[in-house]
Amino acid sequence: MILYGTSYSPFVRKILVTLAEKDVAFEHKPVFFHAPDEAFQACSPLGKIPAIEEDGFRLADSSAISAYIEAKHPTPALWPAAAKDRARAVWFDKFGDTELFPVLIKPFVERVVKPVMMGKTGDEAVVAKALTEELPKLYDYLESQIDGPYLVGNAFSIADIAIVTGFHNLRVAKEKVDAARWPKLAAYVDATLERPSFVKAVAAKTN
Ligand SMILES: N[C@@H](CCC(=O)N[C@@H](CS)C(=O)NCC(=O)O)C(=O)O
Structure with missing residues (x-):
């Protein structure tokens, strides 16, 4: 997985914490929002950070990305079940x-x-x-x-x-x-x- 976004961003930090909690390997590209980076822009329709790409799957928004990571890496659970x-x-x-x-x-x-x-x-x-x-x-x-x-x-x-x-x-x-x-x-x-x-x-x- 590639994670786009500078760690200054609280929204990017949500994903960095999530990946650390679940011990998921990733490549970090710490771009700023609206960075003129074609690969990043393709992942983030509004130019906001964070955004990810994994095997051609592109997604923006920390909550959406969190849901994706949770489904792929359920342990430890970060979205309660009850x-x-x-x-x-x-x-x-x-x-x-x-x-x-x-x-x-x-x-x-x-x-x-x-x-x-x-x-x-x-x-x-x-x-x-x-x-x-x-x-x-x-x-x-x-x-x-x-x-x-x-x-x-x-x-x-x-x-x-x-x-x-x-x-x-x-x-x-x-x-x-x-x-x-x-x-x-x-x-x-x-x-x-x-x-x-x-x-x-x-x-x-x-x-
Ligand atoms: N709902 C988005 C918000 C992301 C967001 O607003 N990120 C800021 C950086 S902290 C950004 O990219 N701002 C640029 C803009 O609003 O155009 C999420 O949860 O990822």
């Missing part, structure tokens, strides 16, 4: 991608992507608003959902991957969850980022 657990895993995957990511990524965009990668000035007002107004309600919700090491059932799952992936970018932007206000979330994020699969994914090539 009805309620499976449904909650879908919910957290979606929540992570569509609600948490767009806000969690703001400090990284303003403090790393713009100044370091684009030569532009980051906007600290955007960061402040994310940290003080937008993230707290999402953190309150997550704090209410954490009861043990895993978000869903008794095992590490796609729910944990999808929720925690963006917190690495927050760390790189020099911010952390306030452990005094959200103790369960802070401890859960730290412990999950220390999993060998996350450590390996974070060390993967950025370009």
